Amino acid sequence: MALSDSAAIAGELRRLLPHAHAPYSGVHVAAAVEDADGGVHYGVNVENAAYPQGVCAEASAISAMVTSGRAAIRRVWVASSLPGLIWPCGGCRQKIWEFSQAGCEVVSVGRDGTEERHTIEALLPLGFRLEPRGA
Numbered sequence: 001m002a003l004s005d006s007a008a009i010a011g012e013l014r015r016l017l018p019h020a021h022a023p024y025s026g027v028h029v030a031a032a033v034e035d036a037d038g039g040v041h042y043g044v045n046v047e048n049a050a051y052p053q054g055v056c057a058e059a060s061a062i063s064a065m066v067t068s069g070r071a072a073i074r075r076v077w078v079a080s081s082l083p084g085l086i087w088p089c090g091g092c093r094q095k096i097w098e099f100s101q102a103g104c105e106v107v108s109v110g111r112d113g114t115e116e117r118h119t120i121e122a123l124l125p126l127g128f129r130l131e132p133r134g135a
């Protein structure tokens with residue numbers, strides 16, 4: 001991926017952070033999912049007064065990707081309002097795993113433009129996979 005694309009995605013994540021609905025934690029998160037065709041799908045965290053009903057930014061972005069008809073993740077980007085880098089929660093690692101192959105990158109983008117990346121298998125060793133059942 002060209003550096004300019006990477007900068008554009010990081011910029012879009014920063015633009016979307018205020019859209020997060022996070023009145024309970026105060027932590028705004030934005031995520032992007034790059035599909036295997038190069039399309040990019042965005043999401044933010046959406047909290048709820050009934051706390052467990054909240055949705056992480058990565059889950060929102062994955063839903064947007066699936067809704068668009070794509071089902072293969074090449075790369076995930078995440079940014080937050082916190083000072084340091086953040087990484088997807090365990091549940092979101094499993095959600096990413098569902099749609100990715102070995103080598104899929106997760107890129108964390110800091111407020112100052114710092115970037116760090118790890119593969120999904122590094123973030124979720126021995127992840128659970130189940131072969132889809134035939135129709």
Ligand code: THU
Nearest residue numbers: 025027029045056057087088089
């Ligand atoms: N959150 C995300 O959206 N993604 C992550 O990777 C970690 C945490 C959200 C969930 C909750 O709305 C807030 O951040 C604080 O946990």
